[in-house]
Amino acid sequence: MSRPLARVTAAALACASLAALAQVPEFRVGVEAAYVDVFVSRGDAPVVGLGSDDFELRDEGVPQPVAVVASDVLPIQALFVFDSSSSLTNEKRAALRRAGEILLAALRPADEAGLLAFSAEIFWLAKPTRDRDAVRRALARMEPIGATSVYDALLAALAVADPRGRTLIILFTDGRDNTSALDASHLKAVAERTSALVHLVTVRDALPQPGRPIRAPLDRTALDDIAEATGGRVWVANSVATLGGAFERIAATLAARYVLRYEPRGEPKPGWHRLEVKLRKGRAQVHARRGYWAPEH
Amino acid sequence: MQRGVGLLLFAAVSSGPAITVAGTAEAGIGARYEFVLNLYAEGRHAEAVAALAEFPWKELDDGWQLLELRMRALRSCPTCPDTLLDRLPLKAAAMLHFDVDVALRPANVVIEQPPTCSGRHARRASQFAELLALRVDGRDFARRFYLVMAQRAQWDACLDEAIEWWGHAGLERFPNDPELLLTVGAAHEKYARLTDRSPTPHLRNALGPLAAAVQADPALLQARLHLGRVQWRLGELDEARRTLQNGIAQGGEADERYLAHLFLGQVHAQAGRADAAVEALQTALGIDPAGQAAAAALAQVLLLRGDTTAARAVVDRALTRPRDHFDPHWNYLSSNATDIDDRLDDLRAECGR
Numbered sequence: 001m002s003r004p005l006a007r008v009t010a011a012a013l014a015c016a017s018l019a020a021l022a023q024v025p026e027f028r029v030g031v032e033a034a035y036v037d038v039f040v041s042r043g044d045a046p047v048v049g050l051g052s053d054d055f056e057l058r059d060e061g062v063p064q065p066v067a068v069v070a071s072d073v074l075p076i077q078a079l080f081v082f083d084s085s086s087s088l089t090n091e092k093r094a095a096l097r098r099a100g101e102i103l104l105a106a107l108r109p110a111d112e113a114g115l116l117a118f119s120a121e122i123f124w125l126a127k128p129t130r131d132r133d134a135v136r137r138a139l140a141r142m143e144p145i146g147a148t149s150v151y152d153a154l155l156a157a158l159a160v161a162d163p164r165g166r167t168l169i170i171l172f173t174d175g176r177d178n179t180s181a182l183d184a185s186h187l188k189a190v191a192e193r194t195s196a197l198v199h200l201v202t203v204r205d206a207l208p209q210p211g212r213p214i215r216a217p218l219d220r221t222a223l224d225d226i227a228e229a230t231g232g233r234v235w236v237a238n239s240v241a242t243l244g245g246a247f248e249r250i251a252a253t254l255a256a257r258y259v260l261r262y263e264p265r266g267e268p269k270p271g272w273h274r275l276e277v278k279l280r281k282g283r284a285q286v287h288a289r290r291g292y293w294a295p296e297h
Numbered sequence: 298m299q300r301g302v303g304l305l306l307f308a309a310v311s312s313g314p315a316i317t318v319a320g321t322a323e324a325g326i327g328a329r330y331e332f333v334l335n336l337y338a339e340g341r342h343a344e345a346v347a348a349l350a351e352f353p354w355k356e357l358d359d360g361w362q363l364l365e366l367r368m369r370a371l372r373s374c375p376t377c378p379d380t381l382l383d384r385l386p387l388k389a390a391a392m393l394h395f396d397v398d399v400a401l402r403p404a405n406v407v408i409e410q411p412p413t414c415s416g417r418h419a420r421r422a423s424q425f426a427e428l429l430a431l432r433v434d435g436r437d438f439a440r441r442f443y444l445v446m447a448q449r450a451q452w453d454a455c456l457d458e459a460i461e462w463w464g465h466a467g468l469e470r471f472p473n474d475p476e477l478l479l480t481v482g483a484a485h486e487k488y489a490r491l492t493d494r495s496p497t498p499h500l501r502n503a504l505g506p507l508a509a510a511v512q513a514d515p516a517l518l519q520a521r522l523h524l525g526r527v528q529w530r531l532g533e534l535d536e537a538r539r540t541l542q543n544g545i546a547q548g549g550e551a552d553e554r555y556l557a558h559l560f561l562g563q564v565h566a567q568a569g570r571a572d573a574a575v576e577a578l579q580t581a582l583g584i585d586p587a588g589q590a591a592a593a594a595l596a597q598v599l600l601l602r603g604d605t606t607a608a609r610a611v612v613d614r615a616l617t618r619p620r621d622h623f624d625p626h627w628n629y630l631s632s633n634a635t636d637i638d639d640r641l642d643d644l645r646a647e648c649g650r
Contacts, residue, residue, distance in 0.1 A: 152593040159612040181590035
């Protein structure tokens with residue numbers, strides 16, 4: 001059952017472990033229900049209070065009837081993927097701890113959070129848990145060491161994302177990559193095949209700068225592609241001092257997200273399905289996955 | 298501290314009677330300079346470095362002008378005796394100038410800040426290496442000196458220095474040296490990874506030296522690894538596969554075999570041969586079960602073919618398995634050598650008279 005993660009089918013839920021079912025006991029749907037996470041904004045301000053009639057969703061160009069469902073029936077698994085390479089100064093470390101607090105505060109009780117740290121090595125500091133204090137303790141344990149495997153860390157987060165639910169990946173890096181086996185070009189196709197929503201946060205210094213580099217520059221265009229393909233985005237803070245603002249805006253998107261449910265008409269063909277989500281009336285930016293992959297039957 | 302030692306030594310040389318340097322007046326490179334070179338040759342490295350760091354550059358240049366004349370003569374008659382060159386500790390001179398150069402570079406605040414590249418003392422060290430390369434008793438030392446300097450500059454991301462100062466300069470004196478060719482190619486490859494612009498020109502620059510290194514020493518497995526990876530990054534997938542498979546057939550150390558299977562897996566993946574990619578990457582993980590680079594590459598292939606459960610299992614194992622060594626890929630692009638400091642120490646140990 002490798003249905004693309006943008007789609008959560010009843011079959012997937014049936015296959016889920018009892019423990020996972022216990023997390024969402026009230027969730028029951030038809031065989032081919034699909035769910036799409038959507039965030040709507042005007043400028044930087046989230047647009048709230050929208051209903052089912054406000055949205056238009058097309059799957060491969062075919063309009064689909066949608067229903068807005070309460071987002072808390074599908075808990076979030078939030079994976080904080082934080083750069084702990086040697087460039088992590090005390091100031092950045094403090095900023096990341098504050099960022100973690102901001103994000104934890106935005107989660108609902110049923111949501112899980114985990115902390116995956118990376119330098120050259122990628123390692124769990126806290127596996128996904130509802131225990132917020134465990135994550136806080138893990139944030140406090142972040143120590144700067146070694147080089148930077150940004151792309152391999154993002155791949156790892158996509159791979160461990162919960163395929164049955166809504167995984168939110170928030171990756172922070174303050175620098176460039178120098179030890180990954182993968183590069184940005186490898187990741188977009190992977191991100192499209194998962195249901196994870198990816199937000200990438202960086203500071204301006206990490207983007208291409210004149211002078212002699214020692215680490216591979218982050219490919220901003222490719223990162224935008226990866227994040228936007230999943231319905232997320234890249235947030236660039238001007239400095240460490242303004243990093244908290246980026247995380248506050250991500251937290252705001254969490255609180256104001258819509259989960260659209262629809263039952264695709266007809267037999268879904270295998271391969272890439274282009275999704276378009278927009279508002280029927282009014283002007284606003286709608287952030288949602290650009291599509292999903294349907295497996296061979 | 299450095300200044301104090303320098304003044305002390307200057308006083309010793311100036312006051313003269315306790316220390317006499319035979320033939321100094323005849324040679325003309327400067328008594329103080331020659332004294333400090335000999336100090337280094339005697340193994341008193343720290344004192345010599347501190348003293349030379351205080352020398353006015355003009356004084357060193359004056360000494361070098363004479364040596365340049367001797368070098369020209371040496372080029373036309375490599376076997377002719379030269380009392381000055383026979384007397385001077387030339388190996389010590391090369392190493393001392395390098396050590397002074399390192400001592401004068403500002404320290405990095407954090408490890409990921411670009412290290413400062415070599416300055417004029419390293420340039421002078423390269424000139425002594427050129428002199429050594431002309432002498433029968435200095436050639437082997439000079440070759441290893443060029444090589445380790447190129448590798449060190451590559452490690453510090455001083456890539457122009459690695460390629461031009463040390464790599465090409467070394468190859469002028471030691472054409473077709475496989476290790477120098479490998480290092481020049483690997484430095485171009487690293488350039489491709491680090492540049493903000495298109496990597497393709499740098500990858501193309503890497504191809505020639507790496508192919509020549511393989512040709513010069515078919516047993517040099519590292520050269521095949523780098524050549525195969527560069528071919529892959531250039532999209533020459535069939536060539537890359539052949540190069541890496543030939544490398545794998547050679548055997549090699551565990552780290553080299555791990556990298557060969559990792560890159561071969563990535564070549565297969567890019568060519569759309571998912572099954573072959575999985576097999577190669579699983580072999581890499583068989584060699585280094587904690588290898589996160591191979592785990593990431595394998596999980597990528599598995600996710601692309603829809604096998605999310607297997608991908609998750611591979612990553613779960615890689616994240617939780619205890620590690621007692623670096624993933625070889627983490628150092629792969631830093632330098633093609635990881636024992637640079639040991640080999641610098643070996644060279645220092647050979648500087649005695």
